[in-house]
Amino acid sequence: MEAHSMEKVLRDMDGIRIDSGVTTELDSAGEVENDDTSNDHALFEVRLSAGKGLGLFALVDIPRGMRLIAEPALIILPTSEPDFKHIWKDFKKLTPHQFDQMGGLSSVSHTVKSSLQGLIRHRLSTQQQYSGTALDAAVKDEMQMRAIFNTNAVAMGMESLYGRGLFLLSSRLNHSCVPNVFQDYNVTLEMTTVHATRAIKEGEELTLSYCQHVRNNHEERAEVLDFWEFKCDCPACKGPEVSVREKLRRRIVELATGLAKYDLGSLDYATPSNHSKALVWGEEVLLLLREQGLEDMVLAPAYRKCSRYCVQLGQMEKAMAYARKELEVQRYCLGTETAHMEMDMEGAEFWIKHVEQMAEKDRVKIAMNQKRTRKEDKKAEKKAAKKAVKGGR
Ligand SMILES: C[S@@+](CC[C@H](N)C(=O)[O-])C[C@H]1O[C@@H](n2cnc3c(N)ncnc32)[C@H](O)[C@@H]1O
Numbered sequence: 145m146e147a148h149s150m151e152k153v154l155r156d157m158d159g160i161r162i163d164s165g166v167t168t169e170l171d172s173a174g175e176v177e178n179d180d181t182s183n184d185h186a187l188f189e190v191r192l193s194a195g196k197g198l199g200l201f202a203l204v205d206i207p208r209g210m211r212l213i214a215e216p217a218l219i220i221l222p223t224s225e226p227d228f229k230h231i232w233k234d235f236k237k238l239t240p241h242q243f244d245q246m247g248g249l250s251s252v253s254h255t256v257k258s259s260l261q262g263l264i265r266h267r268l269s270t271q272q273q274y275s276g277t278a279l280d281a282a283v284k285d286e287m288q289m290r291a292i293f294n295t296n297a298v299a300m301g302m303e304s305l306y307g308r309g310l311f312l313l314s315s316r317l318n319h320s321c322v323p324n325v326f327q328d329y330n331v332t333l334e335m336t337t338v339h340a341t342r343a344i345k346e347g348e349e350l351t352l353s354y355c356q357h358v359r360n361n362h363e364e365r366a367e368v369l370d371f372w373e374f375k376c377d378c379p380a381c382k383g384p385e386v387s388v389r390e391k392l393r394r395r396i397v398e399l400a401t402g403l404a405k406y407d408l409g410s411l412d413y414a415t416p417s418n419h420s421k422a423l424v425w426g427e428e429v430l431l432l433l434r435e436q437g438l439e440d441m442v443l444a445p446a447y448r449k450c451s452r453y454c455v456q457l458g459q460m461e462k463a464m465a466y467a468r469k470e471l472e473v474q475r476y477c478l479g480t481e482t483a484h485m486e487m488d489m490e491g492a493e494f495w496i497k498h499v500e501q502m503a504e505k506d507r508v509k510i511a512m513n514q515k516r517t518r519k520e521d522k523k524a525e526k527k528a529a530k531k532a533v534k535g536g537r
Pocket residue numbers: 195196197198199249250252295296315316317318319320372373374375376377
């Protein structure tokens with residue numbers, strides 16, 4: 145397979161318009177073949193992003209929560225058999241068009257160990273009986289495919305439970321440490337989805353985070369991003385806002401670390417001293433995240449923590465309000481097809497049910513306490529009345 149030039153990629157991309165994750169082929173005149181209205185709804189396009197290769201750009205103003213992409217994996221590397229040699233045959237099953245599109249994805253060569261070359265050569269010559277220039281070309285192809293896979297593949301499910309997948313369209317999303325979209329593998333849909341996590345203006349680039357954008361400082365993030373061979377120039381990494389943003393993120397990490405220790409039962413100078421203080425810390429984390437526009441799924445556990453502290457404090461209405469905020473975040477980041485999360489006893493719906501049960505238990509307890517108090521009051525009244533009668537005699 146030849147290396148694909150940017151010009152070729154652009155030519156290929158030019159024949160495609162994207163409509164909420166559905167790709168519609170255009171005829172040579174650029175008209176939509178089957179539905180001439182769908183192009184009016186295109187939400188974004190693939191085009192060059194200065195210094196970043198290709199990227200996705202909003203064609204219209206996009207509200208928070210809008211689903212931008214829902215696409216199945218082109219190739220899946222299962223977690224049970226993570227060796228690439230097992231999926232080499234899957235690459236060969238792709239249609240020429242898919243193969244061409246995949247070949248146009250970005251690749252960072254150092255993501256493949258050069259020492260693999262010898263092993264691949266050996267396998268291809270013995271098992272596939274390649275030789276001479278055909279063998280050289282096959283080795284080069286496999287090295288290139290591996291590099292494309294490693295550069296673009298994303299985890300499917302928590303800790304790659306469903307493997308690592310290569311997705312054609314979402315692979316074009318560039319990185320920012322202040323992202324505006326969230327990508328997730330949806331087990332119920334068996335697709336990767338991309339949602340806007342805040343309002344995006346027409347012309348703005350859609351960006352997601354390739355790293356733990358909140359926890360690391362910008363040098364630590366730069367180390368992780370080195371894998372993709374670029375230096376991030378988002379407002380958290382470059383420019384006048386860096387020091388302020390860095391300070392705020394440090395504060396978030398400080399608070400979150402203290403809360404994590406507190407949740408494990410530690411109490412020291414770096415942890416809150418009780419549930420009320422923990423709630424105050426948790427609320428500060430929420431405020432700092434939102435203030436910096438970090439409003440993707442990082443917000444969900446922060447809301448959960450606050451909701452949990454409220455339950456522990458018996459503040460059930462507030463606990464429910466935070467649980468509903470968590471659900472709101474989950475919905476705008478992941479959509480509504482989250483049955484898999486509830487089944488795994490995860491996710492905001494599951495937590496809301498738990499808070500409802502706790503609130504019900506609380507109501508019963510309060511009602512019983514009130515009944516007991518009324519009974520005791522009556523008893524005391526009777527006793528007092530008896531005493532009064534005795535006193536009157
Ligand atoms: C998953 S691909 C993203 C799409 C890619 N731009 C393309 O043309 O296919 C990752 C590659 O995109 C580029 N990239 C992503 N985010 C970037 C950023 N913030 N600044 C510069 N380059 C970036 C890097 O070359 C990286 O190796």
